[in-house]
Amino acid sequence: MAVTIVHVAAKAGVSPSTVSRVISNDSRISQKTSRKVRKVMEELGYHPNTLAKSLVTKTTNNIGIVLPRPADELFQNQFFSEIIRGIVTKAASCGYDVLMTTGASPMEEVKAVERLVQGRNVDGIVLLSSHKDDTNISFLREKKFPFVLVGRSEDYSDITSVDNDNIAAAYSITRHLIQLGHRRIGFVSGPMELTVSKDRFDGYTKALLEAGIAIQDHYVFEGTFTPESAAHIADQLVKLEDRPTAVITIDDVLAFGIIRSLWNNGLRVPEDCSVVGFNNTSLAEMCLPQISTVDIGTYQMGQSTVQALIQHIKGDGFEQARIIIAHQLIWRDSVRPPEQS
Structure with missing residues (x-):
């Protein structure tokens, strides 16, 4: 026989309407009662009929x-x-x-x-x-x-x-690189139609202009969030006569792809080119060298x-x-x- 809300109510010592309110996360039910009812539901193997519940409450959870x-x-x-x-x-x-x-x-x-x-x-x-x-x-x-x-x-x-605050985060990264002595700083973005790409680019340009460094269009690259896209961009970077000494990417995946491709082209990171990522994923710590990045929570x-x-x-x-x-x-x-x- 299928377990019903009535069986749950009887064993928990409450009314069926109370069980119903517990299922609906009604704020009027105390935490003590809610815990007791849910424990009984688990013991009896009772699972609410979500379709029937949604028809009554107009919610789906x-x-x-x-x-x-x-x-x-x-x-x-x-x-x-x-x-x-x-x-x-x-x-x-x-x-x-x-x-x-x-x-x-x-x-x-x-x-x-x-x-x-x-x-x-x-x-x-x-x-x-x-x-x-x-x-x-x-x-x-x-x-x-x-x-x-x-x-x-x-x-x-x-x-x-x-x-x-993506503008502030990218600004801080770029400013730190400038303080280290970098003047030729590249920027690797995701699709510029995304607001996050635009905001991080704005932070980058703000720091450069504030330091009196002109924006170099050939240092700015738009890609997708894949290692393959980063590899393609890195292949273009290494061909530049005035190659950047540092590159900011807006994602750790892009940073990883850039680092791997620079190494494949005979360039050392960070000796020949510093690389910064974004998001502080586990990939940033597993990569060699470990990637400097932004933890965005x-x-x-x-x-x-x-x-x-x-x-x-x-x-x-x-x-x-x-x-x-x-x-x-x-x-x-x-x-x-x-x-x-």
């Missing part, structure tokens, strides 16, 4: 994550793995499951978001990236559907977002994103806000002053 395109690149990048880990861990502790979606094209991505919203498959959505004229943000705002953006939107300053970003989204969903004193996670510069073996020529 699901959170949707919109993965950036292309998804195959995403799973090569530890930044996304770590932020998703933070999202999933926090969601689970709050009684939410996570659904992930993406699209092979901008149009397919928008359709995927529309399916989640219009089909009421989730209670709220996390956007893991932002673009100029972002259709997903426009759609979610129009529907007044709860969502939180990881990153910053250039077009919508009034939405809830969780981000770093990726796991914390994921947790803070879910916390803000659940407040948005429940309306618990929710206010639209930009949440800034502090960054920290991590200096390792891939950076040194330039050799005097």
Whole structure:
């Protein structure tokens, strides 16, 4: 015989309505009662009928994550793995499951978001990236559907977002390299349509101009977040007559690819070229030499994103806000002053 809510209530010594409220994470139920009921549910092997519950409460206890395109690149990048880990861990502790979606094209991505919203498959959505004229943000705002953006939107300053001060972080890195004596500093970006790429580039240029160093267009490269893209860029770098003495990349994966390709071309890191990454993934410590990078609190970003989204969903004193996670510069073996020529 299937275990029902009535069996749980009888063994826990509470009413069926109390069990129902525990399942719905009703704030009126004390933690002591909630723990007791959930323990009985586990002992009896009772699993709530989520479909029936959603029909009654108009909620799903699901959170949707919109993965950036292309998804195959995403799973090569530890930044996304770590932020998703933070999202999933926090969601689970709050009684939410996570659904992930993406699209092979901008149009397919928008359709995927529309399916989640219009089909009421989730209670709220996390956007893991932002673009100029972002259709997903426009759609979610129009529907007044709860969502939180990881990153910053250039077009919508009034939405809830969780981000770093990427301009300040890139500025700090560049300024430190200048203080070490570097004047020829390259910059390796992801797609410039991404706000994070633009912000980190702005921080780089701000520090150079402040130091009286002209921006050299042939020192700036746009790629994707893959080692292959970094290798292609490094091949171009080594052919320059006035090769940079330091290179800033906006991701550790790019930094790793640059270092590997420089070595393959007979150049030493950091003796011939210093290299800096971003995100402080485990790859930065495993690489030889270990990569200097920026710790942006990726796991914390994921947790803070879910916390803000659940407040948005429940309306618990929710206010639209930009949440800034502090960054920290991590200096390792891939950076040194330039050799005097």
